[in-house]
Amino acid sequence: MAEASMGADAARLPGWRGSGLAGDSRALAMRAVHRAVSDLRRGTPVLLDAGGEALVLAAAETVGARGLADLAAASLAPPVLLLSAPRAASLLARPVPAPAAGEDAPVALRLSPALLAPEALRSMADPVAEQLLPEAPGIVAAPGLAGALSPAAITLAKIGRLLPALVAAPASIPAGTRLGLLSVGVSEVLGYPLAASASLTRVAEARVPLEEAPEARIAAFRAADGGIEHLAILVGRPEDAAPGGPAPLCRIHSECFTGDLLGSLRCDCGPQLRGAIARMAAEPAGGVLLYLAQEGRGIGLVNKLRAYTLQDGGLDTLDANRALGYGADERDFRVAATMLESLGLTRVRLLTNNPDKLSGLAACGVTVEGRVSHLFAANGVNDGYLATKKARFGHLLG
Numbered sequence: 001m002a003e004a005s006m007g008a009d010a011a012r013l014p015g016w017r018g019s020g021l022a023g024d025s026r027a028l029a030m031r032a033v034h035r036a037v038s039d040l041r042r043g044t045p046v047l048l049d050a051g052g053e054a055l056v057l058a059a060a061e062t063v064g065a066r067g068l069a070d071l072a073a074a075s076l077a078p079p080v081l082l083l084s085a086p087r088a089a090s091l092l093a094r095p096v097p098a099p100a101a102g103e104d105a106p107v108a109l110r111l112s113p114a115l116l117a118p119e120a121l122r123s124m125a126d127p128v129a130e131q132l133l134p135e136a137p138g139i140v141a142a143p144g145l146a147g148a149l150s151p152a153a154i155t156l157a158k159i160g161r162l163l164p165a166l167v168a169a170p171a172s173i174p175a176g177t178r179l180g181l182l183s184v185g186v187s188e189v190l191g192y193p194l195a196a197s198a199s200l201t202r203v204a205e206a207r208v209p210l211e212e213a214p215e216a217r218i219a220a221f222r223a224a225d226g227g228i229e230h231l232a233i234l235v236g237r238p239e240d241a242a243p244g245g246p247a248p249l250c251r252i253h254s255e256c257f258t259g260d261l262l263g264s265l266r267c268d269c270g271p272q273l274r275g276a277i278a279r280m281a282a283e284p285a286g287g288v289l290l291y292l293a294q295e296g297r298g299i300g301l302v303n304k305l306r307a308y309t310l311q312d313g314g315l316d317t318l319d320a321n322r323a324l325g326y327g328a329d330e331r332d333f334r335v336a337a338t339m340l341e342s343l344g345l346t347r348v349r350l351l352t353n354n355p356d357k358l359s360g361l362a363a364c365g366v367t368v369e370g371r372v373s374h375l376f377a378a379n380g381v382n383d384g385y386l387a388t389k390k391a392r393f394g395h396l397l398g
């Protein structure tokens with residue numbers, strides 16, 4: 001069985017699209033998350049509010065002296081460092097006891113005062129930089145201090161494509177508000193991925209003849225928070241496919257700056273992208289390629305580069321993600337389902353080797369009439385990457 005499961009959230013969410021907030025309240029909730037994420041990315045603390053109980057948080061990767069001072073001024077107790085269990089275990093050089101909330105819940109570490117400083121925090125957050133830490137770093141696991149809000153705190157960091165490592169303390173909301181810190185609700189954070197997919201709307205479309213497909217159009221989709229757009233590349237007229245005939249081809253392609261644009265040999269994305277478009281152009285019913293802003297299986301380009309460095313040190317693509325504190329695959333398929341619905345495509349044949357894409361899309365109500373293999377030969381550099389996809393992600397290589 002595959003160790004990584006993509007789209008599992010969607011599969012657990014019957015009626016997923018209807019369960020989100022509607023209209024204005026959804027846009028307001030998303031805006032609060034988007035603003036909080038922007039502050040975390042620039043090193044400013046934010047308040048995570050569960051109505052009564054609150055945390056003040058700063059991203060270990062970005063916080064500076066000023067941010068730490070603001071965090072201390074809004075805190076009711078000394079801060080801890082929230083980390084994923086694999087990252088914490090690696091820092092402490094031993095397994096850490098699983099928190100009561102379960103295996104995937106973050107772990108809290110109590111830090112010596114010397115470690116509550118920007119450079120040390122960055123080194124603890126980032127396994128690529130950990131050699132900068134002192135030899136006896138003065139870190140103690142404090143599992144009881146992780147608290148009920150810590151999973152939402154980590155989700156917020158992941159939404160911001162930051163390393164999931166946060167300095168966190170119980171907050172005085174009045175003190176934080178006096179300092180001008182933004183506040184975001186736990187339910188707004190946890191509801192964000194669903195809201196981002198459910199609120200996608202088509203905002204522009206144009207004819208763009210492509211080398212492999214002269215009859216192509218690109219449609220752009222934007223979520224209510226104004227985040228990065230997802231694209232649909234329509235080859236021919238898949239929306240006009242005859243009802244009794246074969247379903248149009250569909251490829252769900254996650255953005256890969258290095259492979260798609262630069263021709264990186266580390267992965268197979270470039271050949272898969274061009275190959276899918278050429279394949280669709282040869283089909284009477286055409287097809288659609290959904291180009292999703294999910295770089296690095298949803299961890300973002302910066303973290304993917306970190307993962308590559310870890311892979312050069314011996315980890316495979318799955319363990320490198322985990323070492324950073326991310327899941328093996330952080331992508332969300334509800335985005336693809338919303339786009340297909342908006343394009344009027346209710347049934348597809350999926351160009352993929354990834355069984356989780358088939359089940360993830362089907363869980364969102366799209367009729368998947370079959371899989372079309374999308375294999376390209378190894379190039380001498382990506383052989384290990386392709387072997388890991390088969391052995392550990394359950395990819396169907398045939």
Ligand SMILES: Nc1nc2c(ncn2[C@@H]2O[C@H](COP(=O)(O)OP(=O)(O)OP(=O)(O)O)[C@@H](O)[C@H]2O)c(=O)[nH]1
Pocket residue numbers: 252253254255256257266267269272294295296297298299304307308317321351352353354357374389395
């Ligand atoms: N985190 C991480 N992401 C990677 C790595 N190599 C490639 N990627 C990303 O993986 C994604 C490509 O996956 P896809 O081709 O969409 O899908 P797949 O899961 O391989 O399944 P297929 O449909 O069979 O191709 C892109 O977002 C790449 O940036 C890696 O080593 N680490």
Ligand SMILES: [Zn+2]
Pocket residue numbers: 256258259260267268269270
């Ligand atoms: Zn790639």
